Amino acid sequence: MNKTALVGAALALGSMAFAQQNRIDTIRPDSPQLSPYGEYQIGVQTLKVVNPKQLDIVNATAGNPIPTYDRPLTLEVWYPAQLKADQKPGGVYNTTTRDASIAIQVYGKAVRDAEPLVKPEKFPLVIVSHGYPGNRYLLSHLTENLASKGYVVVAIDHTDSTFSDVKAFGSTLMNRSLDQLFVLNEIDKLSKNGSKSFLSGLVxxxxxxxxxxxMGGYGVVNTIGGGFTDFATTLQFAPPNKALAARAASNPDYLKTVDSRIKAAIAIAPWGMQVGFWNAETLKGIKTPVLFVAGDRDDVSGYEKGTRAIFENAVNTNRYLLTFHNANHNAAAPMPAPVETYNNFPLFEAYSETAWDTVKMNNILAHFATAYLGMHLKGQTDMQKYLNLVENSNDGAGNTYWEGFKPRTALGLSLKYLPAGK
Known part of the structure; x- marks a missing residue:
């Protein structure tokens, strides 16, 4: 092989190694016990759905009737799969960084369009909602992981709110909860026998x-009963004509939209409390069990006046607060920063945390999500032991050491529990 060919081969191998660094399925040796992927192979498919006659906030003007439109949504669906003999686990997601002009490839374990594994007992549904902006792959480390453990996981690309489609913030405020509820209804419909969808009989x-x-957490809080304050409907950046009043606690029809099919929620750094979208009274409508997750240095959603305040005031439900100490707004949720962002600090910082390794945070989130959802969606009462912990991980010693964590690895965390009525 001549010198030119050797250089070309080296560059090709370097490019391949560079690309393969964008993995969302890495499990560190120091990860907690429930972090690794589960027993199922994973399939993934993309769905396009349309929610008809929704308020067109982007084209709305104050004082005039708000026009309507048919709102398109792109969904990514992960599910337990039955691989063929010639199929091996693994696949690629073609997406972008937070800068939509930078196309990237992200690698995981799911196989595109794999045959679903249909069993007599259907799999619980998990709906995942990204931030503003974001996209349906931002939490793919968690979506894949949960699918491998026997869930159908559906992540939403929220129109007007993705990396490649950022429009008026008022649209995000209006549509987050509505998108989540619509997707629940759509997946329910597609899961019916005879639907001709790959989801038929699966979910x-x-x-x-x-x-x-x-902002996905903002939507979750509103979806499960945290009605907005009347004040929030009047904010300058809110949708015009007080359109958010439809989702306000003062609206007698609002609580009728809380869906009994939703048995549990996980709200990671939910935005809104710190600017007045909820108060102690409006949060009383939450009766769905919730696991809140946050960094105590969150300067976007706030911690003491943000996530922790929601946790403390949701007094009518059982809830947990998992805190990553010295973490900011990116605690646990975003996938590891793509290597294409390494020469652009502001872009890199959109994914990363200064005091924490992202993969470690992702692994910890997978551990607690596995325990929490297993308990609430699968009736796995043995998962309770991973949640009955001494509050501060640094205080654990002997038989009070955090269950499922290897020696010396449960540091910098806290998990607080409050039962309904407190």
């Missing part, structure tokens, strides 16, 4: 959890 939509990060 138990009566046994659903919603997971949201940042």
């Amino acid at each position: 138990d939509a009566n046994n659903t959890a919603v997971v949201g990060y940042s």
Whole structure:
């Protein structure tokens, strides 16, 4: 082989190694016990759905009737799969960084369009909602992981709110909860026998959890009963004509939209409390069990006046607060920063945390999500031991050491529990 060919081969191998660094399925040796992938192979498919006659906030003007439109949504669906003899686990997601002009490839374990594994007992549903902006792959480390453990996981590309489609913030405020509820209904419909969808006979939509990060968490809080304050409907950046009043606690019809099919929720750094979208009274409508997750240095959603305040005031439900100490707004949720962002600090920082390794945070989130959803959606009462912990991980010693964590690895975390009525 001549010198030119050797250089070309070296560059090709370097490019391949560079690309393969964008993995979302890495499990560190120091990960907690429930972090690794589960027993099922994973398939993934993309769905296009349309929610008809929705308020067109982007084209709305104050004082005039808000026009309507048919709202398109792109969904990514992960599910337990039955691989053919010639299929091996693994696949690629073609997406972008937070800068949509930078196309990237991200690698995981799911196989595109693999045959679903249909069993007599259907799989619970988990709906995942990204931040603003974000996209349906931002939490793919968690979506794949949960699918391998026997869930159908559906992540939403929220129109007007993705890396490649960022429009008026008022649209995000209006549509997050509505998108989540619409997707629940759509997946329920597609899961019916005879639907001709790959989801037919696969999903138990009566046994659903919603997971949201940042503005996705904002949507989750509203979806499960946290009605907005009247004040929030009047904010300058809110949709015109007080359109958010439809989702306000003062609206007598609002609580009728809380869906009994949703058995649990995970809200990661939910935005809104710190600017007045909820208060102690409006949060009383939450009766769905919730696992809140946050960094105590969150300067976007806030911690003491943000996520922790929601946790403390949701007094009518059992809830947990998992805190990553010294972490900011990116605690646990975003996938590891793509290597294409390494020469652009602001872009890199959109995924990363200064005091924490992202893969470690992703692994810890997978561990607690596995325990929490297993308990609430699968009736796995043995998972309770992973949640009955001494509050501060640094205080654990002997038989009070955090269950499922290897020696010396449960540091910098806290898990607080409050039962309904407190």
